[in-house]
Amino acid sequence: MDWLRRLPLRTGLLLLLALPSPAFGAAPKLPSPAGPVTDLAGILDAGTQQRLLRLIRDVQERTTAEIAILTVPSTEPLTVEEYAVAIFDRWKIGKRGKDNGLLFLVAVRDRRMRITTGYGLEGILPDGKVGEIRDRDIVPYFRAGRYPEGILRGTEALAKVIQSEGQGDARGQRQQTGRPVHGRSPLVSGVTGILLAVFLVLVLFTVGISATEGRLFRRRRHRRYLVDMRRVWLEELLRSRWVGGVGGGSWGDGPGGWSAGGWAGGGFAAGDFGGFGGGATGGGGAGGDW
Amino acid sequence: MKMKPAWIVLGVIALGVVFGGGTFVSKWNQLVTMDTDIKAKWAQVENQLQRRADLIPNLVETVKGFAAQERTILEAIANARARLAGAGSVQDRIAASNELSGVLSRLLVVVENYPQLKSDATFIRLMDELAGTENRLSVERKRYNDAVQVYNVAIRRFPDTLIASSLGFKQQPFFEVPEAARQAPQVRF
Numbered sequence: 001m002d003w004l005r006r007l008p009l010r011t012g013l014l015l016l017l018a019l020p021s022p023a024f025g026a027a028p029k030l031p032s033p034a035g036p037v038t039d040l041a042g043i044l045d046a047g048t049q050q051r052l053l054r055l056i057r058d059v060q061e062r063t064t065a066e067i068a069i070l071t072v073p074s075t076e077p078l079t080v081e082e083y084a085v086a087i088f089d090r091w092k093i094g095k096r097g098k099d100n101g102l103l104f105l106v107a108v109r110d111r112r113m114r115i116t117t118g119y120g121l122e123g124i125l126p127d128g129k130v131g132e133i134r135d136r137d138i139v140p141y142f143r144a145g146r147y148p149e150g151i152l153r154g155t156e157a158l159a160k161v162i163q164s165e166g167q168g169d170a171r172g173q174r175q176q177t178g179r180p181v182h183g184r185s186p187l188v189s190g191v192t193g194i195l196l197a198v199f200l201v202l203v204l205f206t207v208g209i210s211a212t213e214g215r216l217f218r219r220r221r222h223r224r225y226l227v228d229m230r231r232v233w234l235e236e237l238l239r240s241r242w243v244g245g246v247g248g249g250s251w252g253d254g255p256g257g258w259s260a261g262g263w264a265g266g267g268f269a270a271g272d273f274g275g276f277g278g279g280a281t282g283g284g285g286a287g288g289d290w
Numbered sequence: 291m292k293m294k295p296a297w298i299v300l301g302v303i304a305l306g307v308v309f310g311g312g313t314f315v316s317k318w319n320q321l322v323t324m325d326t327d328i329k330a331k332w333a334q335v336e337n338q339l340q341r342r343a344d345l346i347p348n349l350v351e352t353v354k355g356f357a358a359q360e361r362t363i364l365e366a367i368a369n370a371r372a373r374l375a376g377a378g379s380v381q382d383r384i385a386a387s388n389e390l391s392g393v394l395s396r397l398l399v400v401v402e403n404y405p406q407l408k409s410d411a412t413f414i415r416l417m418d419e420l421a422g423t424e425n426r427l428s429v430e431r432k433r434y435n436d437a438v439q440v441y442n443v444a445i446r447r448f449p450d451t452l453i454a455s456s457l458g459f460k461q462q463p464f465f466e467v468p469e470a471a472r473q474a475p476q477v478r479f
Contacts, residue, residue: 081428127418127419127421127423130422131414131415135414196315200307200311282429282430283422283426283428283430284426
């Protein structure tokens with residue numbers, strides 16, 4: 001009945017392989033940053049871009065806070081809020097641990113914009129304040145079609161708050177648990193299995209010795225036989241330790257994407273731009289349309 | 291030396307126990323990690339629910355200042371908020387939260403009739419905070435659901451499901467939002 005014994009294992013393996021990764025939904029293609037300022041909608045002239053870059057560099061040098069500006073024609077099929085968070089999660093704006101990142105997103109065709117603050121900036125830039133800046137320094141210019149000016153003034157206002165009110169270390173409502181938790185690697189699980197195996201070996205060995213302490217088996221022939229058997233057991237168990245460890249590991253190999261979730265996508269390459277610092281956001285900030 | 295079958299059987303059983311033990315322990319640890327991750331993500335969701343609940347009294351007061359006669363909607367808000375405060379289990383809190391979202395959306399519709407309220411600085415600020423909170427809630431909800439997804443798959447896959455059920459790991463509920471209420475309150479002036 002060989003085929004019967006082999007069947008379940010193969011089917012089981014096939015099923016395991018066929019399971020889809022638990023990543024949620026099909027992620028639309030997100031752009032990579034071309035630097036702190038990424039003007040995919042082509043609304044910024046060179047002069048404004050230079051001024052923005054200088055401003056952003058100043059803020060970073062003085063406070064380590066990272067500002068990113070992104071203009072796109074449209075954020076569809078996502079809403080501007082979803083898109084902003086997706087970009088933030090992918091680009092990881094702001095310093096890791098401090099989460100002092102800020103994303104200024106403008107979707108020109110949709111006529112919607114959103115400023116998303118990292119966890120670390122929520123204290124000095126609460127949603128209400130960001131809204132104020134939006135209403136005073138951005139939307140009036142956008143309504144008049146003066147996008148470069150609106151973006152520049154908005155960024156200046158945001159930079160002013162960041163620089164005047166410290167490094168934005170206030171955590172707001174952030175918990176340390178905002179960071180993704182990584183599962184134990186199969187290796188560690190295997191090691192645990194090995195320790196368990198060693199424990200079992202000791203137990204069995206002790207049981208073996210005590211059970212055959214010579215009382216019941218007076219005849220020499222039997223005793224030798226039992227001692228030999230125990231040694232054989234020991235060898236078998238020692239050999240099986242590695243099998244147990246590897247076996248434990250292979251079952252334990254969960255889908256690689258489970259801890260990734262919204263953090264999927266790693267770094268990015270963009271010329272001489274070094275990339276952002278690994279910061280995170282909870283989705284705070286303000287936006288609107290014009 | 292002849293090997294007695296009894297010893298062979300015992301040897302095989304010992305092997306099985308060791309193999310099974312290793313698998314069992316490693317799977318157990320992974321499920322515990324996943325379960326803890328879910329609880330941590332739910333704690334983040336709770337943070338945002340609390341934040342939203344905290345904004346509401348201010349919002350209600352501001353609206354009353356301009357539209358005190360809109361008693362129906364104001365009472366509905368108070369009731370929904372009370373219901374959320376009283377909800378215990380994860381599923382109850384999800385339902386109460388969805389109800390509150392629905393009521394807040396209706397408030398936005400009502401507010402359209404009061405241009406003075408709409409242009410009041412405090413109101414605008416509060417609505418920005420509320421919209422920001424709704425967005426945060428949406429983000430934490432998604433992260434929570436992602437973690438639940440992974441966990442639910444892990445405890446239902448064969449043969450892990452045998453281990454999971456023997457240890458008492460149960461499926462966790464998703465934070466689902468009814469289609470109608472899926473739009474977060476938009477700030478549009």
